[in-house]
Amino acid sequence: MKNGEYAFVELFDKIDIQLVKEAEGEWEKKKRIPFFRSNLAKAACAAICVSLGAVCLFQPQVKAAIREVTGWIARIWQVEDDLAPYTEVINKKKTIDNFSLCLEEVILSDNKIYAAVTIDTAYPEGAVIGGTYITVNGTDYPIENVYDQSEDIGQKLSEQVPHHIYTFTLKDGKIPENVTDMELHFLAYRDDEDLLEEKNAVAFDFAFSATKGELQKNVINVPVDKTITLMDGTTIKLKNLTLTKLDSRIEAELENIPDNKKDGDIMYDGYLEGWDSLGNPVWYICGTTNGKDITFACDMQSGTLPSVDSEWVELQYYYYEKVNEKDQRPIDTVDGEDMVMEEDGIPVNRVDVGEPFRIEIARDNLGSE
Amino acid sequence: MDDKQIITLFQNRDESAIRELSNKYGRYCSRIAWNILENQEDVEECVNDTWFSVWGYIPPKVPDVLSAFCGKIVKGIAIDRLRKRCAGKRMDTHMARIEAETMSLSRAADFAEDLAEEKEILQVINEFLWKLDREKRDIFIRRYWYLDSMEEIAMRHGKSTGSIKTALHRMRRKLEKALRERRIL
Numbered sequence: 098m099k100n101g102e103y104a105f106v107e108l109f110d111k112i113d114i115q116l117v118k119e120a121e122g123e124w125e126k127k128k129r130i131p132f133f134r135s136n137l138a139k140a141a142c143a144a145i146c147v148s149l150g151a152v153c154l155f156q157p158q159v160k161a162a163i164r165e166v167t168g169w170i171a172r173i174w175q176v177e178d179d180l181a182p183y184t185e186v187i188n189k190k191k192t193i194d195n196f197s198l199c200l201e202e203v204i205l206s207d208n209k210i211y212a213a214v215t216i217d218t219a220y221p222e223g224a225v226i227g228g229t230y231i232t233v234n235g236t237d238y239p240i241e242n243v244y245d246q247s248e249d250i251g252q253k254l255s256e257q258v259p260h261h262i263y264t265f266t267l268k269d270g271k272i273p274e275n276v277t278d279m280e281l282h283f284l285a286y287r288d289d290e291d292l293l294e295e296k297n298a299v300a301f302d303f304a305f306s307a308t309k310g311e312l313q314k315n316v317i318n319v320p321v322d323k324t325i326t327l328m329d330g331t332t333i334k335l336k337n338l339t340l341t342k343l344d345s346r347i348e349a350e351l352e353n354i355p356d357n358k359k360d361g362d363i364m365y366d367g368y369l370e371g372w373d374s375l376g377n378p379v380w381y382i383c384g385t386t387n388g389k390d391i392t393f394a395c396d397m398q399s400g401t402l403p404s405v406d407s408e409w410v411e412l413q414y415y416y417y418e419k420v421n422e423k424d425q426r427p428i429d430t431v432d433g434e435d436m437v438m439e440e441d442g443i444p445v446n447r448v449d450v451g452e453p454f455r456i457e458i459a460r461d462n463l464g465s466e
Numbered sequence: 467m468d469d470k471q472i473i474t475l476f477q478n479r480d481e482s483a484i485r486e487l488s489n490k491y492g493r494y495c496s497r498i499a500w501n502i503l504e505n506q507e508d509v510e511e512c513v514n515d516t517w518f519s520v521w522g523y524i525p526p527k528v529p530d531v532l533s534a535f536c537g538k539i540v541k542g543i544a545i546d547r548l549r550k551r552c553a554g555k556r557m558d559t560h561m562a563r564i565e566a567e568t569m570s571l572s573r574a575a576d577f578a579e580d581l582a583e584e585k586e587i588l589q590v591i592n593e594f595l596w597k598l599d600r601e602k603r604d605i606f607i608r609r610y611w612y613l614d615s616m617e618e619i620a621m622r623h624g625k626s627t628g629s630i631k632t633a634l635h636r637m638r639r640k641l642e643k644a645l646r647e648r649r650i651l
Contacts, residue, residue: 104575
């Protein structure tokens with residue numbers, strides 16, 4: 098019998114094998130299910146398209162409705178609003194050495210670039226993609242995140258749904274003015290072994306152009322003047338909120354940092370949480386820090402993004418403090434049960450700092466960057 | 467190639483069985499080994515050792531679920547390797563975090579002094595898991611069987627990392643309660 102370190106993990110290893118098998122594949126009930134996921138939805142959509150087809154030549158508003166469903170990224174992440182016009186439908190396909198990559202769509206957001214890509218291959222293990230980066234006006238930016246739905250969805254709907262959404266964050270935090278030349282690079286490998294040894298790579302490069310002009314019409318910029326004072330005297334001065342249909346960030350600056358802390362050592366794991374005026378839950382995470390400049394961010398994929406149609410967001414700054422289990426307090430009650438938090442196995446309490454505050458999102462801030 | 471065909475290759479002592487197994491479950495096993503070892507060289511060695519262990523087990527063994535069978539073997543090999551690597555050291559690893567989370571549940575494992583007691587504990591754990599709704603069950607098993615990170619599970623379920631941590635914490639507490647009721651903890 099197993100005792101000592103990793104004892105539970107080793108015991109848990111022996112659970113009912115059917116449970117293990119059940120959790121083996123991709124999770125089917127993802128929060129953002131592609132529109133065509135079920136046969137019922139597919140049939141319903143087909144019916145809508147047929148009926149729209151009969152009248153769309155005569156009604157401009159119906160054309161707009163059809164344009165909405167051309168946005169793959171919007172559909173996959175279930176964004177209800179049309180993401181045009183900052184969507185570029187690229188639909189460029191290249192086939193090299195048994196690999197086919199199709200760059201379906203690119204979205205320029207405030208400071209991010211999202212690319213939807215379909216990958217097909219004749220190799221049995223499927224394509225393994227590495228070496229992904231994007232070049233914007235001659236500057237390379239690495240991939241930040243990839244949303245992969247190639248397993249169950251890709252096999253069933255390979256002709257209809259892009260397999261991956263790649264996210265790139267630009268280093269200086271903003272898409273350059275007058276964006277013109279962009280190039281997306283991938284290396285395709287036939288298996289993990291080739292990827293690890295970086296051999297037999299097949300390079301795919303997609304060049305295209307885009308402009309920032311259209312994008313700017315869709316970015317809401319709100320100056321913020323709010324200062325939060327932490328226990329150690331450090332202040333977080335919130336300066337600006339930027340909001341699009343895909344993501345949002347709040348830029349802030351640290352001030353009054355105690356002498357015993359250096360800028361580079363400071364870790365602010367705080368959060369801004371609250372609601373928008375439409376009742377959507379909002380949750381910003383402290384993402385990037387650059388000296389005294391910090392950014393709180395959230396995006397559509399996290400499901401905690403304020404609506405661009407909201408009139409305000411109300412936020413509360415808080416952080417988690419490590420405590421002994423006896424001092425732990427519930428953070429919420431769900432179904433009559435107390436919910437508590439822990440960080441890396443250590444009990445933590447939520448500590449609110451200051452009072453909730455409201456940021457007004459006036460319509461005239463649209464495109465005011 | 468389906469699992470039955472691969473098992474038949476092993477039963478026939480056909481060496482292509484290892485290649486086919488590696489093609490089909492190489493990525494699956496590498497991911498589990500990576501979650502434990504977080505070192506590519508160690509992962510490769512562990513996965514290779516796994517194929518040869520499977521060669522030793524089949525025949526006579528005929529696994530019901532080949533993927534999980536390989537997963538269990540690779541986990542065992544990887545944990546042994548991790549133990550040797552970390553002997554006498556306290557390290558901030560992914561596994562150390564999982565170990566910290568399951569500290570109190572590990573006492574249940576300590577309780578099992580023979581196979582009968584281990585079977586009794588596993589029965590409680592299995593019952594607990596089957597009673598969970600499917601999403602919670604998936605979260606628990608991805609964390610403690612597949613040893614996924616909180617971030618990976620959060621992405622898999624389209625939830626925040628915080629909500630996954632909370633859900634796991636609650637489930638561990640429930641399991642502890644179930645074990646206590648059976649006087650195992």
